[in-house]
Amino acid sequence: QLQLQESGPGLVEPSGTLSLTCTVSGGSISTSGYYWGWIRQPPGKGLEWIGSIHYTGDTYHKPSLKSRLTISVDTSKNQFSLRLTSVTAADTAVYYCARRGGYYVLDVWGLGTVVTVSS
């Protein structure tokens, strides 16, 4: 059974860099046809897609975040990562990783990890 698990610091200082990793277990990240993505949800608000990556490195980003965002993949570790620079309080959210499967739906999700931007 495929499982995804987010990990990383829960607290980031303003103007700092937010770094998260998603570890995939129960399946290979290198399976063709799937993309691996990040989604966030600010407290009390809706879902916001951040970006997706294929194991080949093909990447798509939300346009408004593109200048601050790096998504990378490490197939040897079956992981993919998110790096967001110059963070502000507006980046405080629950961050989820998920698999984008057939019909472009996010069909397997991690449990989510809370990231707070504060000094």
Next chain:
Amino acid sequence: ETVLTQSPGTLSLSPGEKATLSCRASQTVSRSYIAWYQQKAGQAPRVLIYGASSRATGIPDRFSGSGSGTDFTLTISRLEPEDFAVYYCQLYGSSLITFGQGTRLEFK
């Protein structure tokens, strides 16, 4: 960028009633790229419907999706207590993913 607008923002109903949730796109989209998710408090979302009308694995048949063009609907035929949650529609287009702002389904 296509915007998805969900209505109503909050829907107050009782178990056994029928729920109708709307998702309107700012321009015509392919129904193949419309999905619906359910999110319960403290949990990750789970996909209910993909391709506008196909139920995901394990989703009860009281959930159904319909629509085309710019207007899409999620219908829950007879509400069960576990159905009270927040529902999001989602669009895939031009390699980007967009969510609606959500509809909260609450107990009346």
